[in-house]
Amino acid sequence: MVTVEALHALTAELHAGFLTLAFVCIMIVAGCQIVVRYRNRMPKSFVNIAIRIRGYMEAAGFVGAVLGVLGLLLSAWTGMYAWTLDALIDDPVIRNKILLTAFATMFWAGVVFIRSRFGRGLWTCPAMATLYVVLTFVSFGMVGTVGSMGAHLTQGGSALDPIWQIVGFQVTDILELSTNAAALLAIVSVALLVVALAIARKYDLFAAKLGAETCQKLFKWDEPTIVVEAPVKR
Amino acid sequence: MLGRSEMRTRKKLLLWAMVGVTAISLALSPTLSARPGGEDSGIQEYDCGGSCHEIQGSAVLTMWASSTSPTISSDVTVIVNVTGGEAAGILGVMLVASKSPSPSSIPMNAGWTMVQDPGGTSTNNYFEIKTYAGSTSMQWTLKAPSTPGIYTLFARAMHGSATDTVPYFEDYADGIVFLVGNPVPSGTPVVVITSVTQGETLRGTVQVDVEVVSSSNKTTSYAVLKLGDTIISNLTSEPFSWTINTDQFADGDYALNVTVADSDGVRGYKQISVTIDNSAISKELIDWVWTMVAGSVAILAWIGIMIVVALMIRRRTMKAGEK
Numbered sequence: 152m153v154t155v156e157a158l159h160a161l162t163a164e165l166h167a168g169f170l171t172l173a174f175v176c177i178m179i180v181a182g183c184q185i186v187v188r189y190r191n192r193m194p195k196s197f198v199n200i201a202i203r204i205r206g207y208m209e210a211a212g213f214v215g216a217v218l219g220v221l222g223l224l225l226s227a228w229t230g231m232y233a234w235t236l237d238a239l240i241d242d243p244v245i246r247n248k249i250l251l252t253a254f255a256t257m258f259w260a261g262v263v264f265i266r267s268r269f270g271r272g273l274w275t276c277p278a279m280a281t282l283y284v285v286l287t288f289v290s291f292g293m294v295g296t297v298g299s300m301g302a303h304l305t306q307g308g309s310a311l312d313p314i315w316q317i318v319g320f321q322v323t324d325i326l327e328l329s330t331n332a333a334a335l336l337a338i339v340s341v342a343l344l345v346v347a348l349a350i351a352r353k354y355d356l357f358a359a360k361l362g363a364e365t366c367q368k369l370f371k372w373d374e375p376t377i378v379v380e381a382p383v384k385r
Numbered sequence: 386m387l388g389r390s391e392m393r394t395r396k397k398l399l400l401w402a403m404v405g406v407t408a409i410s411l412a413l414s415p416t417l418s419a420r421p422g423g424e425d426s427g428i429q430e431y432d433c434g435g436s437c438h439e440i441q442g443s444a445v446l447t448m449w450a451s452s453t454s455p456t457i458s459s460d461v462t463v464i465v466n467v468t469g470g471e472a473a474g475i476l477g478v479m480l481v482a483s484k485s486p487s488p489s490s491i492p493m494n495a496g497w498t499m500v501q502d503p504g505g506t507s508t509n510n511y512f513e514i515k516t517y518a519g520s521t522s523m524q525w526t527l528k529a530p531s532t533p534g535i536y537t538l539f540a541r542a543m544h545g546s547a548t549d550t551v552p553y554f555e556d557y558a559d560g561i562v563f564l565v566g567n568p569v570p571s572g573t574p575v576v577v578i579t580s581v582t583q584g585e586t587l588r589g590t591v592q593v594d595v596e597v598v599s600s601s602n603k604t605t606s607y608a609v610l611k612l613g614d615t616i617i618s619n620l621t622s623e624p625f626s627w628t629i630n631t632d633q634f635a636d637g638d639y640a641l642n643v644t645v646a647d648s649d650g651v652r653g654y655k656q657i658s659v660t661i662d663n664s665a666i667s668k669e670l671i672d673w674v675w676t677m678v679a680g681s682v683a684i685l686a687w688i689g690i691m692i693v694v695a696l697m698i699r700r701r702t703m704k705a706g707e708k
C-alpha cells in the first residue's frame with residue numbers, strides 16, 4: 152500500500168527533477184547563445200560545442216518546463232492529502248509552502264507560455280531572451296525556496312538555511328499581506344496589464360514573429376536549432 | 386596551430402574562469418561551513434537560540450537542583466544530564482525560565498542571577514560542548530531571585546547527528562519548580578502551570594501542563610482544570626495534562642484555574658487569565674487566501690506586462706535599425 156505522503160514525495164521529486172532539468176538546459180542555452188554571438192572572441196572548440204548542444208538543450212528545457220508545471224500541479228494535488236486539514240491550516244511552514252508553490256506554478260507557467268507563444272525564435276530577440284532567462288531563474292529560485300520549506304518539514308532544516316540567515320528570512324514566518332494590500336496589488340497589476348495589452352494592440356505587437364526572418368537579421372543572435380550532421384561516407 | 390589572438394583569448398577566458406571559481410568558492414565557504422557547526426556558548430532564548438532545531442531527538446534529559454525551596458538570593462546548583470541521542474561531537478544545552486521563545490525565557494530576565502555556567506568562567510545560560518560521546522553532565526550555579534515566589538527552570542538540548550544533517554532537540558519539559566522564599570504556607574500544594582502563561586492568547590488545540598509541588602511530600606489525589614465556568618476534567622494521577630480545543634469556547638477573556646488537593650485534602654490552586662481568539666485564525670486564513678490569489682494574479686499580470694515591454698523594445702530597436 153502506497154501512502155499519500157510517499158506519493159507526494161514522489162510527485163515532488165518528479166516536478167523538482169523536471170524543473171531542474173528545464174532550468175539547467177535554459178541556462179546552458181543562454182550560455183551557448185552568448186558564445187555563438189561572440190564567436191570571434193571565443194575559442195573555436197567552445198563555439199562548435201555551443202552550436203551542437205544548444206538545439207538539444209533548448210528542446211529539453213521546454214519539455215522539462217512543461218512536464219515540471221504538470222508535476223507541480225500533481226504535487227499540489229497529492230500534497231492536499233499528505234497532511235491533515237488542521238496541519239495545512241495551522242502550520243506556518245506548510246502554508247508558506249502552499250503559497251510559494253502557487254507562485255512558482257504561475258512563474259513556470261509564464262516560462263512555458265513565452266516559449267509556446269514565440270517558439271525557439273525568442274532566442275533571436277535579446278529582450279525576449281533576457282525575459283525568458285530571468286523568468287526561468289526567478290521561477291527556479293521559487294521552486295528552490297519551496298523545496299527548502301519541504302526540507303524543513305521533513306528534515307527540520309535545509310541546505311539553503313545559511314542563505315535565509317543572511318537575508319534574514321525565517322521559513323516559519325507566515326508570508327501574507329493584509330486583505331486590502333493584496334486586493335490593491337491585484338487591482339494595480341491587472342490595471343497595468345490592461346494598459347500594456349492596449350499598447351500591444353495599438354502597435355500590433357502580438358502579431359510579431361520572432362525568428363531568423365525578423366529579429367536575427369538585425370540582432371545577429373542565432374536561433375538555437377538542432378544541428379544534424381550528415382553521416383560520414385566511407 | 387592556434388593564432389596569437391586566439392591564444393590570448395583562451396588565456397583571458399582561463400583567467401576569468403579561475404577568478405570566477407575563486408570568487409564563488411570564497412562567497413560560499415563561510416555559508417557552507419556555518420552549519421552544522423554549533424553556535425558556541427552564549428545567552429540564548431528558548432526555542433531556536435542561535436539556530437532552529439525542529440526535530441525531536443532521542444536523547445534523554447534529566448534535571449536536578451541542590452534545593453527546590455531556596456531562600457531569596459541564595460545559591461542554587463542546577464545539573465542537567467544528557468544521555469543517548471543522535472549527537473556526536475557538538476551538543477548544546479540551554480537553561481531557561483520558560484518555554485516561550487522570548488527574552489523572558491532567559492533566566493537572568495526572570496529574576497535569577499547566573500553565577501557560573503558549566504565552563505566555570507562565564508555566566509551563559511546556553512553551554513555548548515564539542516566532545517559529546519553518549520552522555521554529559523552540565524552544572525550551572527545561580528543565585529535565586531530576590532523576590533519571593535514560584536519560579537521554574539527548564540532545559541533544552543540542541544545538536545546534530547553523526548549520520549545526517551538533521552538539527553535535533555530534546556526538552557526537559559516538566560522543569561524544576563522552585564519555591565523561593567517560602568511563597569506559600571507550609572504544607573499547601575503548589576500548582577505551577579508550565580505550558581500556558583498569564584495573559585496568553587489561545588487558539589486551536591492547546592495543551593495545559595501542570596506541575597504540583599508538595600512541600601510535605603504528600604501525593605496529589607486530584608487536579609481539576611476549569612476554563613471560565615467550564616470544568617475541562619478531573620485527573621487523579623500524573624501527568625496532569627489537559628488538551629483544550631478553543632473552538633468550543635466563544636472569543637473573550639477567561640480565567641484558567643487549576644485546583645489540586647493532596648492526600649490529606651489540603652487544597653492549592655493557580656489561576657491565570659487567558660484570552661481565546663478563534664477569529665484570528667479565520668482572519669489569518671482569509672489574508673492568506675487573498676495573498677495567494679492576488680499574488681498569483683499579480684505574477685501573471687507582470688509576466689504579461691514584461692512580454693509587452695520586451696516586444697516594444699524589439700519593435701523600437703528594429704525600427705531604429707531599419708532607418
